[in-house]
Amino acid sequence: MPASITTMSAYQFPELIDISKTGAKLKGLRLPPKGATALLKTGPLEVLCKVMWVEGELCGIRFDEAVSPVILGRVERQGAVELQSPYEPATV
Numbered sequence: 001m002p003a004s005i006t007t008m009s010a011y012q013f014p015e016l017i018d019i020s021k022t023g024a025k026l027k028g029l030r031l032p033p034k035g036a037t038a039l040l041k042t043g044p045l046e047v048l049c050k051v052m053w054v055e056g057e058l059c060g061i062r063f064d065e066a067v068s069p070v071i072l073g074r075v076e077r078q079g080a081v082e083l084q085s086p087y088e089p090a091t092v
Contacts, residue, residue, distance in 0.1 A: 001079040003042035005049075005061075007032045014059075016042050016079065021072055023049070023062040031059045043078040045071055 003016040003026065014028030024040065032038050036051045040061060049061040067075075 001042060001075075003040060005032060006039045006041075007036045019072065019075055021066045021069070023052070023060060026059050026061065027057050029057060031057070042075060044074045
């Protein structure tokens with residue numbers, strides 16, 4: 001699902017491809033460098049994080065605080081809806 005990640009020097013708009021309560025994996029052409037502190041926004045989630053690794057078009061981030069199960073569930077449901085074909089009825 002679409003996301004934005006903001007550092008002190010740049011705004012990037014990667015795709016969120018995996019998420020847990022403690023971190024996430026992002027994919028994009030331009031990503032913040034390893035060690036950067038950033039703000040991740042996607043759907044109902046807005047969380048401070050740190051870039052832990054970068055490999056090509058992928059990076060892993062660790063959240064400063066664990067995401068609540070309620071917010072995590074909302075993000076996952078929104079991502080599932082966005083993955084559905086426009087010709088399929090919503091199942092979430």
